[in-house]
Every structure is written in C-alpha cells, then in structure tokens.
Amino acid sequence: MSHEILVGLNVVDDLTYEDYRTAMKPMLADYQGRFGYDFKVSEVLISEGNTDINRVFTLNFTNKEKMDGFFSDPKYLLVKEKFFVKSVGSATIISSYEK
Numbered sequence: 077m078s079h080e081i082l083v084g085l086n087v088v089d090d091l092t093y094e095d096y097r098t099a100m101k102p103m104l105a106d107y108q109g110r111f112g113y114d115f116k117v118s119e120v121l122i123s124e125g126n127t128d129i130n131r132v133f134t135l136n137f138t139n140k141e142k143m144d145g146f147f148s149d150p151k152y153l154l155v156k157e158k159f160f161v162k163s164v165g166s167a168t169i170i171s172s173y174e175k
Contacts, residue, residue, distance in 0.1 A: 079140040080112065081172045084129035086165040093131075096159030100152060107146035108138040127166040136175065 087093045104110065112134035120129050137143040146152060 078136050078138055078175045079143050079172070080134050080136045080175045081143070082134050082170040083132065084127075084168040084170050085131040085133075086128040086167075087131045087163060088165040089163040092159055092163035096155065096163055099155045099159060103149060103152050103155070104135075104146060107142045107149070109142060109146055110136055112136045125168055127168055129166075129168065132170075140174075 114133040115131070117130055117132055123129065135143070137146070
C-alpha cells in the first residue's frame with residue numbers, strides 16, 4: 077500500500093519554484109516518490125485555512141517511511157532552503173492517506 081499527500085501551495089515565484097522542482101525530483105525518485113497530479117488553480121471557493129492556494133498536487137511514496145525519509149533528508153532540506161522558501165508563500169497539507 078502506498079502513501080500519498082495532497083498539497084496546496086501559494087507559489088509566489090514560478091521560476092524559482094520550477095528550479096526547486098528540478099532540483100528535488102532526483103531525490104524524490106531516490107525515495108521512491110513521484111507526483112501523481114499537479115494543478116495550477118485560479119480560484120479557491122472554500123478553504124479550511126486562511127492561506128492562499130494557487131497550486132495543488134499529490135505526492136505518492138511507496139510507504140510513509142520513504143516519505144518521512146525524503147522530507148528529512150539533509151540534501152533535500154538544502155534544496156528546500158535554497159528554492160522552496162523563496163518561491164512559496166504558504167503550504168498546506170490538505171490530506172495524507174494510505175492508497
């Protein structure tokens with residue numbers, strides 16, 4: 077059974093965010109992770125939080141331990157600091173579930 081998260085972001089710098097995605101994808105694959113769906117959205121009708129969302133996607137891993145390892149990997153954290161922090165105004169984990 078795989079583990080998946082549904083994420084909403086407020087991307088404020090598309091070019092730097094694409095640099096982030098390019099830099100993190102090989103590491104994502106190392107942890108047996110992949111993007112399932114990826115949407116740019118223009119309007120959010122209902123939100124439980126008080127954050128803007130203009131990007132929604134799923135990340136799928138073979139299991140939760142792989143996901144946890146990916147997000148705590150020191151190499152990933154460097155890429156996150158270099159690109160993600162500068163390009164994303166807010167991040168919301170909408171859901172996390174076994175698939």
